[in-house]
Amino acid sequence: WLAEMSGTVLAQSLDGTNMLRLHFNWVNGNGDGTLKDPWLWFYVKNIGLVFLLILPAVRHAGTRQRWLFGGGAALWLLAEFVVFQPNNYDNNKLLFITHALGCMLAAQLLADWAKRLRTPALRAAVIAVCCFVGMFGSVLTVGRELVSDYQQWDASDIALADYISENAESDALFLTSDSHLTPVFALAGRRIVCGSSSWVYFHGMDYGAEYAAVQALYETPDEDTLQTWGVDYVVFDGSALARFDTDEDWYAERFPVWYEDTGCRIYKTAAA
Secondary structure, three states, X not given: OHHHHOOOOOOOOOOOOOOOEEOOOOOOOOOOOOOOOOHHHHHHHHHOHHHHHHHHHHHHOOHHHHHHHHHHHHHHHHHHHEEOOOOHHHHHHHHHHHHHHHHHHHHHHHHHHHHOXXXXXXXXXXXXXXXXXXXXXXXXXXXXXXXXXXXXXXXXXXXXXXXXXXHOOOOOEEEOOOOOOOHHHHOOOOEEOOOOOOOHHHHOOOOHHHHHHHHHHHHOOOHHHHHHHOOOEEEEXXXXXXXXXXXXXXXXXXXXXXXXXOOEEEEEOOOO
């Protein structure tokens, strides 16, 4: 593992910093060395009841439970001072483990406290309040998704993907926008010139040249660039039109329309 990772994890510098580096207080910063919130209030605001109860919960827990949470606490301490990838926010993968273990201890503490209440109605009320405080933020998140009107793909995207799957060469290269939801890649599984920078770019793959090629082929296309990259099909859909100042007329004058519906046109280039 060290032999494989020494050239990437230990010495990655896409943005001038290493993937593995010291960084205090996770994402509670403004980028200029100042904190968004006081350290303690940041965690109270983001973790809530579990954070407030964690010390009494650890004291209340049994020895085995303490040792189990100790592993999570060690992860939290490590994630609070060390970042393991260019994107600081991705340390949340480690913090989730600590939070899950903390939830177990806090729940046990609250359950044992509730047992001491003699009145069933009072016990139910206390448990209800704790559940509300502990989970209302998650309920709001689910509620937001229930009333949202966005979707990953619509019927035209499915039809496009089916057509590509049935009619395009298995190794064909498509020019699309860099959206990670493009049906060409996400549904039909065909190669595209450049994908979204939200993913592997932050783990060491610099594909600035590919993105520059996409932008050039959409906005200032020419035969040489098209042949250099070996593009077989050029997609003009809502995503491409929204992201680039496209010059579709250049393609319409030179290549046949291979696929067309109300929201998308695909040109088959001479390289195909």
